[in-house]
Amino acid sequence: MSKTRIEITSENKKLINSLFIQTNLDNTTYIDNNNPYGGGNIQEDIALILGYLKPNELKDCVDESYEYELEEKIVKAHNSLVPNETYEDLLSLIIQFSTKGGLEEGVYECISHKRIWNKL
DSSP: EEEEEEEHHHHHHHHHHHHEEEEEETTEEEEEETTSSSSSSSHHHHHTTSSSSOOGGSSSSSSSSOOHHHHHHHHHHHHHHHSSOOOOHHHHHHHHHTTTTTOEEEOOOOOTTTOOOEEE
16 A cells, blocks of 8 residues: 655745646646646746745756756755655645645645545
8 A cells, every 4th residue: 555745844835835726627626747836947936936046046048957956956845745746646635634724834644546634
């Protein structure tokens, strides 16, 4: 039985508050895997949201790579929030805890196929 864990940190809460949650015509709620924060570049969006960069510090060319240390921080922040490369688990966690007063910092776990979350 596989389990999924997501740790909510103060940085993760900033990212969650900036998610671009959408609804399809059939009222299905989702987070776009390619454009989760509404901007055109996930790494730049995360860097701006978390205050790693200011808008005037963005690279002129999106192909230009970030300094290794900055890129490592951005990837770590993203992977801690989306451990299995899909936003479905995160969205189910957000929805489940929105009726319970919201998410607090800490570790949340669920049985992967059931998506019933518990705070550890």
